[in-house]
Amino acid sequence: MASAVYNSRLSDSLQAKVTRRRQERISKGMIYALLVSGAFIFMLPLILMMSTSLKSYTEINRYPPTFLPEQVVPTNYTEAWSFPNTMFPRWTFNTVFIIVAVVPGVVLTSSLCAYGFARLKFPGRNLWFTLTLASIMLPSQVTLIPLYILFHKLGWLNSFAPLIVPAWFGGGALNIFLLRQFFMQIPRHLDEAAIIDGAGHLRIWWSIYLPLARPALISVALLTVLFIWNDFLGPMIYLTTPDNFTLALGLNIFRSYFTQVPRNDYIMAISTLMVLPMIVMFLVAQRYIVQGFVTSGLKG
Amino acid sequence: MAAGLTMARPEKKRSATFWQDTLRGYLFILPVVLGLLIWTFGPMIASAYFSLTDYRIISDPEFVGFQNYVDLFQDKAFFQSLSVTIRFGLMFVILSQIVGLAIAVLLTQKVRGLTVFRTFFYLPIIVPAAASAVLWKYLYNKDYGPINGVLNGFGLSSVNWLGSPESALFALVLMAVWSGAVTTIIYVAGLQHIPEELLDSAKIDGANAFQRFFFVTIPMLSPTIFFNVVTGVIGAFQFFVPAFIMTEGGPVKATYFYNYNLYEKAFKWLEMGYASAMAWALFSIIIVLTLMIFRSSPLWVYYEGETR
Structure with missing residues (x-):
């Protein structure tokens, strides 16, 4: 009698377990269905960009548009790259040049300032840190015009100087903030030990903090690369002759050649070439880039 | 007695290390201090002034009060x-x-x-x-x-x-x-x-x-x-x-x-x-x-x- 009750209870709970498992499987299936369809929708623009870049001219003019190219035409890339009145090799070189000139400035000066804010005690430190943070809130439009006039008076217009020199002055408030947060977590006894060994703060910054902060420094460097590669307004305002343009400006010029005859195969080829290096960088270093966005919380 | 007095007011004159620390601190944050002054606060003041002027680059700014606003x-x-x-x-x-x-x-x-x-x-x-x-x-x-x-x-x-x-x-x-x-x-x-x-x-x-x-x-x-x-x-x-x-x-x-x-x-x-x-x-x-x-x-x- 007692055992029969026991058995029926057991089978009840078994039943419940089975239904729960089935429910879990259904909800897992739903999660995957949503993830796959969502990811497909988010990837679709980039897939279409690449597929259009490989279509023939007749195919891009067909309606409704095909999803994947019926006939792959890789020559779109070479033809677009060397299109008359464009300088894509030059524009790529200019963009890379600015990146190479800016990134060391950002990494060195922002980490130097971050060390000062995180580890040194001196009067006015909190005031300057507050001012640094407050400057994030200031919309760039407020300083845009005076800076343009300043660069004009300095004779820096149509050179890379306006895009490079300011980066060597602290490398951006967000980067200082990001690195300071990282430095604060480094245990103090490390610098105390170094001081006993006779090391100065410059030495501690260089040979203890910078190596330990490698992940944060990589985040800062990669976000800077991303920012310069994407920047449009800065180069558009400061650069005037095509030989000084960056890729972003070049793409816009290139596009404007085709307002009458739409050559979306060419335009998408150049767009793909411009996006691919950033996709590769993201795939290789997603961890650092995402962490950078989380810590600084802002884009560009 | 004299020792007791100095104990009571230890820092009448700032010590040498204090000035050293201050100098060192500012040397570290010098880039951002200069950066804020040159690229942010200076331009902010200039922008506030320009907003009260008629300024078309080719000629000098002409003060017009709050007319722009x-x-x-x-x-x-x-x-x-x-x-x-x-x-x-x-x-x-x-x-x-x-x-x-x-x-x-x-x-x-x-x-x-x-x-x-x-x-x-x-x-x-x-x-x-x-x-x-x-x-x-x-x-x-x-x-x-x-x-x-x-x-x-x-x-x-x-x-x-x-x-x-x-x-x-x-x-x-x-x-x-x-x-x-x-x-x-x-x-x-x-x-x-x-x-x-x-x-x-x-x-x-x-x-x-x-x-x-x-x-x-x-x-x-x-x-x-x-x-x-x-x-x-x-x-x-x-x-x-x-x-x-x-x-x-x-x-x-x-x-x-x-x-x-x-x-x-x-x-x-x-x-x-x-x-x-x-x-x-x-x-x-x-x-x-x-x-x-x-x-x-x-x-x-x-x-x-x-x-x-």
């Missing part, structure tokens, strides 16, 4: 661009919170293979603004664009996305939501910080998934929502490149964003004084909006450790 209030283009930006900001902030939060919830479920899905959802953030503007201009094309192709496939008629004033702004909102994966990234980080015991104990108490989401997850996430709303509003006022490349502010000024208006005033018409006044008006609007969101935050933002 008075003109702003009678400028139809100013109000048009303000209205475009606010409408865009509202649609963008609301839609990107819904989409970002929904994706973030999916991306924090306990299933395998999430890292791959995260990559897919995050990838649009690295697409340069110029490239994504060119790309979406093609996707939205009314005659041969893939979006209308899909609509036609479902038996729906084509939409003149960027060519009609009714849809152009919304088209840019959709595109901005696609590019705005930063919101999702921040929500994922926020969701990962919610202690699991909290959701588990709600489950034991009999709360279903929806109740857990609306009565545990959302309140715990409200500081993150708050942050995303503030940055979204600020972002709307910086919006420029797509309006410049895709619509040139049109059709009939339907996408004439504030920043686009300011850019034209400054660099097309060289009205530097008026454009400076516009920049300061923008700054004040952002401050007022941010303060409003901050003031309202006790009503809807819950910080852990707070008692009610």
